[in-house]
Amino acid sequence: xxxxxxxxxxxxxxxxxxxxxxxxxxxxxxxxxxxxxxxxxxxxxxxxxxxxxxxxxxxxxxxxxxxxxxxxxxxxxxxxxx
Numbered sequence: 001x002x003x004x005x006x007x008x009x010x011x012x013x014x015x016x017x018x019x020x021x022x023x024x025x026x027x028x029x030x031x032x033x034x035x036x037x038x039x040x041x042x043x044x045x046x047x048x049x050x051x052x053x054x055x056x057x058x059x060x061x062x063x064x065x066x067x068x069x070x071x072x073x074x075x076x077x078x079x080x081x082x
Contacts, residue, residue, distance in 0.1 A: 040074040047079070 047069075054065050061081060073079070 043072065043074060044077070047073070051081075 050069055054069065055061065058065065066081075070079070
């Protein structure tokens with residue numbers, strides 16, 4: 001009887017722990033994904049201002065400065081200057 005009670009308590013504890021870990025993992029990934037999205041959006045919203053300031057200060061498109069700006073952009077971002 002004691003053994004059955006112990007095993008059933010242990011199983012319930014393990015199931016509860018598993019569901020708790022899954023819930024925390026899901027929430028963490030969702031929140032982190034939202035954070036990355038907001039950060040990327042903020043970076044891209046600032047891009048026109050940064051490019052404009054760069055062009056006004058140099059008078060042309062300086063490859064070195066453009067390269068520095070490109071390193072701050074989200075991975076996979078393609079910017080075409082006409």
